[in-house]
Amino acid sequence: MSNKEIKSRRDALKTGAAVVATVVATAGLLPKNALAASDNPRWAMVVDLRKCTGCRACTIACKAEYGVALGRFNTVVKNVEFNKFPDTEKHFVPRLCNNCAGEQGKDVPPCVEKCPQAKAGKRMKLGKERYRTGATYKRPDGMILMDMSLCIGCYKCIDACPYGVRSIDPFVKLTLPNREKDLGVGKCTFCAHRVDQGIVPACVNTCEGRARVFGDLNNPDSPVAKLDKEFNLTGTKNKSTMLPGEKTDPHVFYIDPDNILARYKLNKENKQQEFIGTFE
Amino acid sequence: MKLKILLLTIISVFALVIAAVFTTDYYTSQPSFCGACHMMKKYxxxxxxGKHNEVKCIECHYAAPTEKYSLGSKFKGLGQLYTYMSTYTKHTTVRKPSSVNDLSCMTMDCHPRAKLDDKKYAFGERTLFVHKTHFENTIEGQTLHCATCHQHLSAGKHLEVPKQACFLCHFMNTEFNQDxxxxxxxxxxxxxxxxxxxxEVKPGEKPVTHQSLAEAKVDCQSCHYELVFGNGEIKEEECVNxxxxxxxxxxxxxxxxxxxKHVGEQNARCFDCHRPIRHEQLEFLDPIREACFICHPNHHNNQKLLLLGKERQEIMNVPGLMYDVKTNCIGCHIEERLIGGEKVLHGSAEACVACHTEKYYGMPQEWKNxxxxxxxxxxxxxxxAEQAxxxxxxxxxxxxxxxxKGMLRKGQKYLRLVEYGGGVHNYKYSIVLLDDAMNNFEDLIDMLKE
Known part of the structure; x- marks a missing residue:
């Protein structure tokens, strides 16, 4: 997409021009009002808990897209059961990286805050916003991405994430000198490589019940913004997001009329268990 | 007839006088009346x-127990007023501060001694206080009254115990962690x-706790040092007050x-004469800098600011990596080099390796580069940007x-901080600062081009 490294002042200016050109050229997913303000898109996902059938096609699509290691998952669908027979309830709660915006005012999610290499990369420009890559960083369009070539393997991000999204990835070896023996960290990336090309993430693409919806919150015509308007998701974050008490401002919203999220007890003691083993 | 009138007059005059006395006594006992002469608005x-607002001034403030509630003491006050108004050059008597007699606090209705003695008071987070030891074991020559500790110092509190009062007695002329x-x-x-x-604690492992250290008789000062500041010297210039x-x-x-003379008889407060002693955990960086403060005020401030990594406008809070474990300057600056004949301590990667593993040897150099x-x-x-x-x-x-120009100044502020502070002191924070500086410069160039 419009993501360019800033090399020198002149290049930076050129990038600005290129951004405008690409934004105009790419239709479909890209926001129509991107030209109006300096705004970049703000990618978000809406998960309609009424529609999820627990088929786990998303988990498989994700595995196929990334070649996720055995025993690791970037997205899972949790079986959630409440009450005792005969009043039992069973629900499915799809889980993935929340791509948190971070506490208001701070605007840094906990994983990026704790990463010592969060600013170790190159200066880049997206739209009119400049940012810097790092081992874990937040792109101006809201995606929390990783660059494993900068990671030193301290795993502070794994501890910092309250959702247990991150885990050690046996398929990724670190590359920085002296750290070659350590393993990298894996997590859902919102399929940044697909979104940058103008198509939706693999899990959204494959979702049979259309329970997962992806789009740009800043663009009122996107399906996500429409759902947000209909269900007031961003207005009721305490209800529509996971662990609102952590003040991470997640950007994966759940349409949740049965109050499943509030009753769903996340395994805080062993949070990584949340993302290991789809069948419990 | 005449006798009757005379008697009636006498009785009525007598009644009037008694009524007048009682009214005067009542009126002058009101707290609002005291302020008519005394300068005490703040108090x-x-x-x-405060909590004591149902107790009248005169119930606690009197010169001697015999003068409590007495009309005579009020006339004495009139005498004082006359002296104050008529003499304005030399005061022959010593000006005394208002005092509270211990007896007025420890009445059976208010705070009887028996109730106070053994009760434990939580004072702050981990500090317990018992009255008894303070009544019984005092410093030689020192008599502690209620008002010695329950002073009026800060605004908003009538009877408060300032922590400094504790610190002065406990730390003046004492060795650290002694007596x-x-x-x-x-x-x-x-x-x-x-x-x-x-x-997780594995079986057979013994994690280090404060308790295990206390059992092994490790002194507190091995880890907690530089906690007491000042020596409580006498402010000689204040005697003339x-x-x-x-x-x-x-x-x-x-x-x-x-x-x-002063505390026992006059109820003088500690800080009427003494300079306060501070007892606090300073920022872990300051004690090491303090030794040089006399000649070099606020030296190495940029380094300190980088190590603390405080939140600034549009800049996130990034404390240095060694902030949590309170590693100060000499934790890393361990290598002695001679510069101009003087020993100068330089930072060394040996310090990293000493606590972490060998693989961190090159890290400081990577950061520097x-x-x-x-x-x-x-x-x-x-x-x-300047050219633009x-x-x-x-x-x-x-x-x-x-x-x-404003943007330029803002960017330069952060740029100078990293330039002079040595970015290696807090790698991530320095890059964040530099990024913000560069963003400011680039934004202003773009703005001027438009």
Whole structure:
């Protein structure tokens, strides 16, 4: 997409021009009002808990897209059961990286805050916003991405994430000198490589019940913004997001009329268990 | 008939006089009346908003127990007023502060001694206080009254115990953690684990805690040092506040006598004469800097700011990596080099390796290189920005130019902080600062181009 490294002042200016050109050229997913303000898109996902059938096609699509290691998952669908027979309830709660915006005012999610290499990369420009890559960083369009070539393997991000999204990835070896023996960290990336090309993430693409919806919150015509308007998701974050008490401002919203999220007890003691083993 | 009238007159005059006396007594006993002569507005306000606002002034403040509630003491007050108004040059008597007799606090209705003695008071987070020891074991020559500790110092509190009052007696003329300055006298040992990153305790392992250290008889001062500041010396210039004689009498060195005269008899407060002693955990960086403060005020401030990594406008809070474990300057600056014949301590990667593993040996150098590279780039853009402002001087409106100059200044502030502070002190924070500086420079160039 419009993501360019800033090399020198002149290049930076050129990038600005290129951004405008690409934004105009790419239709479909890209926001129509991107030209109006300096705004970049703000990618978000809406998960309609009424529609999820627990088929786990998303988990498989994700595995196929990334070649996720055995025993690791970037997205899972949790079986959630409440009450005792005969009043039992069973629900499915799809889980993935929340791509948190971070506490208001701070605007840094906990994983990026704790990463010592969060600013170790190159200066880049997206739209009119400049940012810097790092081992874990937040792109101006809201995606929390990783660059494993900068990671030193301290795993502070794994501890910092309250959702247990991150885990050690046996398929990724670190590359920085002296750290070659350590393993990298894996997590859902919102399929940044697909979104940058103008198509939706693999899990959204494959979702049979259309329970997962992806789009740009800043663009009122996107399906996500429409759902947000209909269900007031961003207005009721305490209800529509996971662990609102952590003040991470997640950007994966759940349409949740049965109050499943509030009753769903996340395994805080062993949070990584949340993302290991789809069948419990 | 005449006798009747005379009798009636006498009775009525007598009744009037009695009524007048009672009214006067009642009226002059009101707290609002005291302020008519005494300069006490500040104290009155704190009393009115405090817990004791149903206790009248005269119930606690009187010169001697016999004068409590007496009409005579009020006339004495009139005498004082006359003296105050008529003499304005030399006061022959010593001006005394208002006092509260212990008896007025410890009545059966208010705070009887029996109730106070053994009750434990939590004072702060881990500090317990018992009255009994303070009544019984005092410093030689010192008599403690209620008002010695329950002073009126800060605004908003009528009877408050300032912590400084504790510190002065406990720390003046004492060695650290000795006698009455012993940590365990006031503090209980915290139960918080010392190895925060250790989440599971395997069988056979003994995690290090405050308790295990206390069992092994490790001194508190092995880890907690530099906690007491100042020595509570006498403020000799303040003597004249009460005494009009400028010379200090030779008996001023007699501590016992001075305390007896001032605290025992006059209820003087500690800080009428003493400078306060501070007892606090300073920022872990300051003690090491303090030794040089006399000649080099606030030296190495940029380094300190980088290590603390405080939140600034549009910049996130990034404390240095060693902030949590309170590693200060000499934790890393361990290598002695001779510069101009003087020993100078340099930072060394040996310090990293000493606590962490061998693989961190090259890390400080990596950081230095990266920051140097970024800094050079930022300085280049700074030049560009300065030139852009110069070029645009007569081309754009004054407002726009001022805005651009503001942005330049803001960027330069952060740039200088990293340049002079040595970015390696806090790698991530330095890059964040440099990024913000560069963004400012680039934004202003873009703005002027438009």
């Amino acid at each position: 009155y306000n704190t009393w009115e908003s 009455r300055a012993k940590c365990s006298l006031c503090h209980t040992i915290p139960t918080k684990p010392l190895q925060r990153q250790k989440k 009460c005494h009009d004689v400028p010379e200090i009498s030779s008996s001023a060195d007699d501590m016992e006598l001075m305390h007896q 990266k920051i140097k590279e970024e800094l050079e780039y930022a300085l280049e853009i700074e030049k560009d 402002i110069k070029a645009a001087e007569n081309m754009v409106s004054m407002e726009k130019l001022n805005e651009a």
